[in-house]
Amino acid sequence: MPSKEKVLELKNIAQKLRQHIIEMICQAASGHPGGSLSAADIVAVLYFHQLKHNPKDPKWVDRDRFVMSKGHAAPVLYAALAESGYFPLKYLTTLRQIGSSLQGHIDMLSLPGIEMSTGSLGQGLSAANGMALAGRLDNKDYQVYCLLGDGECQEGQVWEAAMTSAHYKLDKITAIIDHNKYQIDGSVEKIKNLKPFGDKWKSFGWNVISCDGHDVKAVCEALEEGKNYKGKPSVIIADTIKGKGVVFMEEKPLDYHGKAPTETEKEVALKALCQIILDKDENK
Amino acid sequence: MSEVKTEATRDAYGKTLVELGKENPKIVVLDADLAASTKTADFRKAFPERFFDMGVAEQDMIGTAAGLAASGKIVFASTFAVFGSGRAWDQIRISAAYTRLNVKIVVTHGGITTGEDGASHQANEDIAIMRAIPNLTVIVPADAYETAKVIRAAAKFNGPMYIRLSRIKSPLVYKDESFAYQIGKGITLRQGKDVTIIACGIMVAKALEAAEELSKQKINCRVVDLHTIKPLDKELIVRCAKETGAIVTVEEHSILGGLGGAVAEVIVENCPVPMARVGIKDMFGESGKPEELLVKYGLTAKDIAAAVGSVLKRKK
Ligand SMILES: Cc1ncc(C[n+]2csc(CCOP(=O)(O)OP(=O)(O)O)c2C)c(N)n1
Numbered sequence: 129m130p131s132k133e134k135v136l137e138l139k140n141i142a143q144k145l146r147q148h149i150i151e152m153i154c155q156a157a158s159g160h161p162g163g164s165l166s167a168a169d170i171v172a173v174l175y176f177h178q179l180k181h182n183p184k185d186p187k188w189v190d191r192d193r194f195v196m197s198k199g200h201a202a203p204v205l206y207a208a209l210a211e212s213g214y215f216p217l218k219y220l221t222t223l224r225q226i227g228s229s230l231q232g233h234i235d236m237l238s239l240p241g242i243e244m245s246t247g248s249l250g251q252g253l254s255a256a257n258g259m260a261l262a263g264r265l266d267n268k269d270y271q272v273y274c275l276l277g278d279g280e281c282q283e284g285q286v287w288e289a290a291m292t293s294a295h296y297k298l299d300k301i302t303a304i305i306d307h308n309k310y311q312i313d314g315s316v317e318k319i320k321n322l323k324p325f326g327d328k329w330k331s332f333g334w335n336v337i338s339c340d341g342h343d344v345k346a347v348c349e350a351l352e353e354g355k356n357y358k359g360k361p362s363v364i365i366a367d368t369i370k371g372k373g374v375v376f377m378e379e380k381p382l383d384y385h386g387k388a389p390t391e392t393e394k395e396v397a398l399k400a401l402c403q404i405i406l407d408k409d410e411n412k
Numbered sequence: 413m414s415e416v417k418t419e420a421t422r423d424a425y426g427k428t429l430v431e432l433g434k435e436n437p438k439i440v441v442l443d444a445d446l447a448a449s450t451k452t453a454d455f456r457k458a459f460p461e462r463f464f465d466m467g468v469a470e471q472d473m474i475g476t477a478a479g480l481a482a483s484g485k486i487v488f489a490s491t492f493a494v495f496g497s498g499r500a501w502d503q504i505r506i507s508a509a510y511t512r513l514n515v516k517i518v519v520t521h522g523g524i525t526t527g528e529d530g531a532s533h534q535a536n537e538d539i540a541i542m543r544a545i546p547n548l549t550v551i552v553p554a555d556a557y558e559t560a561k562v563i564r565a566a567a568k569f570n571g572p573m574y575i576r577l578s579r580i581k582s583p584l585v586y587k588d589e590s591f592a593y594q595i596g597k598g599i600t601l602r603q604g605k606d607v608t609i610i611a612c613g614i615m616v617a618k619a620l621e622a623a624e625e626l627s628k629q630k631i632n633c634r635v636v637d638l639h640t641i642k643p644l645d646k647e648l649i650v651r652c653a654k655e656t657g658a659i660v661t662v663e664e665h666s667i668l669g670g671l672g673g674a675v676a677e678v679i680v681e682n683c684p685v686p687m688a689r690v691g692i693k694d695m696f697g698e699s700g701k702p703e704e705l706l707v708k709y710g711l712t713a714k715d716i717a718a719a720v721g722s723v724l725k726r727k728k
Contacts, residue, residue: 236482237510244478244479244507251471251502251503251507253475254472254478255479257479258479258482259479259483261464261476262440262479262485285472285475285503288471291469292469
């Protein structure tokens with residue numbers, strides 16, 4: 129389990145990722161802040177604690193794989209890749225600009241460290257399964273992580289893929305759901321209810337783990353539990369808040385799914401996100 | 413007349429895949445519950461550990477293929493043409509083509525000769541929707557020998573492909589596998605100066621039959637096997653247009669957007685000459701025997717000869 133210091137470090141990295149998200153999306157004047165912010169703690173834990181990876185050798189054959197199925201949350205992945213050292217931080221502000229490697233939705237051919245192109249929702253878990261099957265054929269030990277949105281789970285392909293993972297007993301698969309309860313047109317519950325969500329995954333043959341997706345220690349523990357579970361794929365349903373870390377977005381998640389904040393809003397957001405989290409704030 | 417030798421292109425696929433499996437351990441095969449029909453069952457039997465049945469889930473099959481390919485595998489994914497193109501179009505677009513991954517989508521039961529199963533199973537639009545996707549190579553081999561060559565070439569080729577095969581036993585156009593084959597380069601099977609018939613798939617044999625008939629009326633047809641619809645052999649098409657002054661395209665596919673559409677695009681921009689497209693009109697098919705359907709839907713040597721007649725009239 130992560131030390132106290134590690135937990136603190138991860139919290140601060142997550143805040144750093146959130147700052148980048150706001151700055152990038154404001155610079156681009158478009159993008160998806162809500163679902164990027166909700167995934168920041170999960171992505172921070174993955175890249176700075178859980179994943180076996182080497183930014184100096186992005187194609188290292190034994191690396192763990194991370195597939196970002198909710199491709200509109202590209203900013204949080206780009207921020208994590210840059211902070212990890214896959215490419216210089218200065219490129220982050222080119223998000224969504226013509227000629228930039230930082231495409232609006234994730235393109236595996238334009239940046240190092242990206243495992244799969246996404247943006248059309250519902251496709252990532254199938255690709256993750258393919259990677260896990262290849263790992264098994266090659267006697268590799270790598271784990272394959274896949275982050276999905278809760279709204280995304282309305283796509284039929286997600287459930288086709290869920291059956292595949294379970295049928296082939298792909299216990300090297302850890303799916304993580306950024307369960308922020310909102311999609312574009314409204315709350316997931318109102319648009320097309322997924323409940324009972326955990327039971328659905330369970331009935332599809334998965335080991336289901338729940339955690340607070342903003343408690344980095346809990347996320348670390350859930351990922352470790354998923355990795356160690358044998359015989360079945362694991363899914364972590366991470367309870368999150370859309371727009372997490374930016375109060376006015378948390379209050380109006382539907383307004384900030386796919387809209388950049390204004391200049392003034394940016395100042396307000398960054399002021400809060402630039403506070404360094406200290407030991408004494410441990411209990412939030 | 414001597415007996416015409418026939419073989420189904422899907423049978424050649426099944427055999428070639430097993431040979432490739434022996435040579436290359438990186439080859440992995442997926443199917444969507446149609447392994448016996450697509451002939452991937454041959455590979456399943458020979459290499460069960462490298463075969464994965466994805467069940468009736470074509471979208472998931474293409475995504476899984478992409479993940480395997482991203483991890484260094486050469487993946488052949490098969491189902492019927494209708495499902496392998498239309499049902500999984502967006503997955504082919506984003507997971508396989510945008511990523512330029514080594515996913516070889518080899519579909520069988522292309523076109524109306526799927527026969528008795530009827531309209532739901534007759535892919536008459538697949539070439540059009542597949543060739544619209546960037547980075548995707550689209551091939552329709554003319555016979556079983558060419559299919560074997562195409563499948564071998566596919567295993568060596570780096571990138572996503574869509575290869576369309578047929579259900580029925582069709583005449584062998586080539587006498588063996590000794591001819592030179594290159595992806596993207598059409599093959600001139602018969603020289604002629606009055607008109608060029610450009611065909612693909614099982615219609616190449618019909619084009620040759622029509623050319624033979626027409627020669628009796630002193631009409632000299634050139635016949636081209638344009639197996640690769642994308643990337644298109646523009647140079648060859650323009651040369652044929654210039655040298656013969658008229659073009660007839662022949663395909664077991666809708667006249668909208670397929671081989672005929674692709675050739676027309678090149679002709680119009682580079683060397684406008686009288687042209688006719690033989691193919692299925694803008695309509696769904698129906699149940700029937702393959703040969704009956706070819707007659708009813710205007711895909712016989714006679715129909716090709718009539719189209720040649722019409723372009724020759726316009727040529728003067
Ligand atoms: C196949 C597909 N349909 C529609 C969209 C448009 N779209 C982008 S994000 C989104 C909502 C996704 O909701 P969720 O998965 O909950 O994402 P989050 O709230 O985490 O951002 C939609 C419909 C898409 N990208 N892909």
